[in-house]
Structures are given as structure tokens and as C-alpha cells.
Amino acid sequence: MKDFIVTPWEVKGNIDYDKLVNQFGVKLLKDNDLKKLKKITGELHYFLTRKIFFAHMYFDNVLESYEKGEKIYLYTGRAPSGPVHLGHIIPWMFTKWLQDKFKASLLFQIPDEEKFLFKDNLTLEQTRKWAYENILDIIAIGFDHKKTKIFLDTDYAKTLYKHACMIAKKITVSTAKATFGFNDSNNIGEYFYTSMQSVPAFLPTIFEGKPTQCLIPCAIDQDVHFRLTRDVADKIGYPKPSTILCRFLPGLQGMQSEGKMSSSVQQTAIFTTDSPKSVKEKIMKYAFSGGQPTIEEHRKKGGNPDIDVAYQWLTFFEEDDKKLEKIYNEYKSGQMLTGELKQILIDKLNVFLARHQERREKAKDLIDKFIVE
């Protein structure tokens, strides 16, 4: 009996991340790993100290190579099937931080064929439209255009397809079934797709003409693709890509009711293009509260920040540890009410989104500097 499901195409239930780490065979990020990282970066992103990025595979290889003076690449992606919400940009914010700290080149894949292949009612024209919308959000994160290539799979296929074939040759249908839970009624494009997601992990080595480390910051549901990539790497003599993995930003209605924020359920998500008014309404109306039913009871018993979505979201968006601790204590003690806590989040997000939306507008003029075909 499983009480949660995490695959690249479905995330459901109240996720037990410790169980997930075992199930996926990845490693928790240990204090010692963070110490080594801090030696390089000088400081640690709060996503690390708060264990939002909490697990990895072969991250030590990246640190080792970097310390030897070798070039490091980053690779992440976004499957375009709808608007970008706040959950999507968490790994991108962290990727931007890594790019700055490691002066790293970044490959940003837009697999416009992926959701098309997996969803009945989605056309390639629709995913292409979303691709361009989503790229504006990606550019708005602030990546260095001199070090960043963004590409749609279908447009960049001249570079990707031949390497995908090299990878596909090493993956049997049997392995794909065991890895992704496919069966004979899945289409042949769904089976092949994982090889397209693998390719950018090898492009650093191909571009540099020598073994080059690739670090993939992403949500933990994607690691399963890269597990296959690592098996193939062994077989074709490329370095194994490493991953650094994050939790999901919970949906507005709470961690119990859904696994992660979902673009397809309006009430669970705040989108990067939402207006301040809409942000306020959604949070006030939908954000699951850890508070008590009445003010009197709340003052007496206090709130539960650990299940309160507004508080949980602040752990993703409030950089200042001290402010966050203060909020935690005041809410837990009953001194701060749910409405007040929600208002703090609303203000925080609206400042964040105002800046993001401004950059997103400017991104329209920058798009050609980022896209490769």
C-alpha cells in the first residue's frame, strides 16, 4: 500500500521524503557535503540550509572536479504544457545561484514533445506556445545569457536526436517498463522520450570534447530519468551526470490533499503572471491553515506552522532566517493569527512577483540571446 506516488508524470499524496530517498536510491545531502560546497561558494543558499534541496546523486564528483579547476555544466528543464507557477521556479532560482557560484554554463531543455506524447489532448502547437511563454519566466530568473542555452527539443533535434539514438540503443523496453511503470499500451514516443531527456547530460562532454561534469538541479521526481542516464553513461563511456534534488512546493490546499502545486488545478497554484489581487484572493481563500478554528482558541493553543501552507511557502520565499524564525515562534505561540501570517506571505510574494513580472516583460527582448536551434 502506497500513500504517495512520485513519478515524472504524477505526484500525489502526502510525500514521505525519507521513504522516497530510499525508494529512489538517492542520497541525503549531509552536513559534510554542505561544508565542502560552502568552501567553494562562500555561503549556502537557504534552500540548502532549510533542506528544500535535500538529496543528490554524485554531487561530490562535481565538487571534486570544480576544485581541480575543471569546467562544470548545469542542466535543467521545463516541460511546457501550461503557465509557470511558483513551484516550477524553485529549482530555477537555485540553478541561477549555482550558475553564479560555479561560473557554470547552463543547458535549459524545453521538451516540447514530452507532455504532447503523454497527454491525449495536447497538440505540439500548444506545447510550442507554452514553451515561449515559459521561456520568458526562465529568462526572468536572471540567467547569464552568455552562459545559457535554452532549446526546444523539436527545434534542437539536429543536435539532440543522434545522441538520443546512441542512448536509446542502450535502453530496452524491458528496462523502460521497470523504470517508469510503462506497459505495452504506452506509445513508442513515450518510451523513446527518456533518451531525449538524457542527451543534455552528455552534451557538456560532447561540447568540450573531454569528460565534463554535468550537475542537474531538479525536483526529485525527475531523478528516475537520470538513473537511466547514469546506467547508459557507464555503457558508452561518458561521465555519469549528478543530480541535486529538491522537494515540491506544496499546493495551496496543503500537503495532505495533494502532492505538489498543479497548473491544472487553479486553486492549488499561484502563477508567475497572477495579479497582486489574485495572489491575495487565492492565499486568503485557499491556503491551508495550521491555525485554530477561532481566534480565542488560536490565541490559547497557537497555530501549527508545520502544516500551515502560508508558513511552508515562506520557507521557500523568505530568505531571512531570523524573520522566518520570528514568524514561526509568533504563529506557534498564538501571538500571530492566520490572517496575519497569510498577509506576510501575500506581501512577500507580491514584491517577488512585481520584480519577476517586470523582468518577464524585458525577457521578450532577450529571448534571441538565449535560444539555440
Next chain:
Amino acid sequence: MKDFIVTPWEVKGNIDYDKLVNQFGVKLLKDNDLKKLKKITGELHYFLTRKIFFAHMYFDNVLESYEKGEKIYLYTGRAPSGPVHLGHIIPWMFTKWLQDKFKASLLFQIPDEEKFLFKDNLTLEQTRKWAYENILDIIAIGFDHKKTKIFLDTDYAKTLYKHACMIAKKITVSTAKATFGFNDSNNIGEYFYTSMQSVPAFLPTIFEGKPTQCLIPCAIDQDVHFRLTRDVADKIGYPKPSTILCRFLPGLQGMQSEGKMSSSVQQTAIFTTDSPKSVKEKIMKYAFSGGQPTIEEHRKKGGNPDIDVAYQWLTFFEEDDKKLEKIYNEYKSGQMLTGELKQILIDKLNVFLARHQERREKAKDLIDKFIVE
């Protein structure tokens, strides 16, 4: 119990073409079909009257569209894994004739990934090298460069891959297993490949922006791919491609011992780059003879042209029906000896190859006019 096997990847045994037609669910070319064709072309290629091209699917649709004044496309291909032999160029010679007669645009696919995916010991670098060698032979056939696009799948993937995904979405693993005899130990690239072979059948409609007939001249083993293509066409609202199908040029050692000429067995094949001396040696030494063990016996009983490879090859290469009939009768009566028959073939082929090799040299300067990426 099967006494022969015909798949896109394996042709073995003494092929019963009538059985094959039933097995594949294709149609024999009837006199009435040829009559309709002749109304358009004015004459019939001897490949048709001799039933070398002998079967089809939906060929009538092509004739109908052409008669309405609509544009017709041709599509054929060559999977590059070795040198071109005489068996390969039979469908190309016929395609050239169709191009002239129908003033048709031709898409010539070089699926450089196909044999790579299906053969353990072949690299993409090797298939690419063969691709360029093979393209010289293709150009030497005399196609009109203003009406012909030749492309390698990996180089043309920007155009092909997105349409391949549209096709792949409509083909389940279960269907691919039933169609090609695959199982779970085949790799995911082998499964996906058929969608790449389907794409050029739809490119005419995509290029023209309206339903456009595509005729595929090829050997009968390839029809199985296009059976899937036709199923998908129905599902995505494209016109079904039609095929016109040929028999195999038998290998030198005869129709009983092997199914078709094979590049991997030197003694069965004559290559387009073979020297006159080599052609003579191979035919004298290896061509299976329908003659009698001794001259005396041969003079008395006569030879059997129906199993004699030299005679069979002449049905592919001697255009003149009367010359061919004379040879048939003289050999059958015992008047012509095996050595004499072989010498006729040798002379015929060496004239043919001298001209081909000259054109093949010139093709080196024409290659850029044909290739699209």
C-alpha cells in the same frame, strides 16, 4: 513452418512472392492497373511488364490524383550500412523513371540511425560515412536535383523529429510488437524508428499545405513500415501513402540458397564500384547456373533459365525484350552454354557499371545540390 522470412531487417529463404502478397495484405499489380498507368506514362518500364515491380497498395489513388492535375511526390530511402550493390539500385532506377514520367518531387531518406540501432557493432560515424558513399550512387542514378531532396535522418531531424513524435503518439508498443515481431529486449530506439520512416510519407502534405499523394517505390520488405504509416494516416487525418513494390534481385548464389543479395556476404553481391575484372570473376565463379553438368548433357537437355542467376539478372538489366527472349530460348534449348550466358551478363553489367561509375565520380560535385539539412 515458414520456408522464407521477409522483414525490413531480415530476408531469408526461397521467397514465394504470391504467399508474401497474401501475408502482407498488399495487392498484385493487375493488367488493368498497368493500362491506367500507361495512359499517363505513354510506355511501361520493363520492370513492370516483367513483374519485377509486381505489387502495390493504393497505387490507384496516385493515378487518380495525377489525372486530376494534382502534384505527386515520390519517397524512397536507403539505410546506409555498407556499399551499394546492384540489388539496391533496382528501386532507384524505377523511382527515376517515375520521377521523369510524373514530373514528381522526390524525398530520398537516408536513415543513418536505423542500422545503427539494429546492429550491435555499427557506430553512427560508420553509418554516416556509408551515407555519403551511398548518396554518390543515388545521385548517379540521374535524379533531377531541382526536384530531389536527399537527407540523413540525424541531420534533418529538426524537420523530421516533431512529425515523428506525432506519429509515435499513435503507435503503441503492443502494435509495434505485432507488426515487427519485437519483444521487450528490443531497444527503445528500434521501437521509435518506424515513426521516423513514416515522416517523409507525410511531408508532401506538410510541404504543400494540402492533402498530397505520396508514392513509395521500394522492395516489398519495407511495406510493413508503411502499413503502420497508413494506420496512423487515418488517425491524424493525412492521406494514406501508397506503395509500389518490387521483388529482390537474387543473390549470386541463387534464389534457393539466399533471399536477396547481401552486402555482408561478398560472394552474393556485385557492388557499384566493382571493377570489370571483379564482375567477371564473381559471375564466373559464383553465379548459380541452371545449366547441365557437362557440355554434352547441356546441348542435349538444355539449361533452366528460371533458376539460372545470370539469366534472372538479365531480366533486371537487359531492357530489350526481344534480346532477352532470344537468350531464354537459346539457353533453354542448349544452344547457349552457361559460360556464354554469363559472358552476356558480364558485358551488360560492365557497360552499365562503367556509365554508373563515371556518373558516381561526377556526383561528388553535385552532392550539395541534393542534400537538405
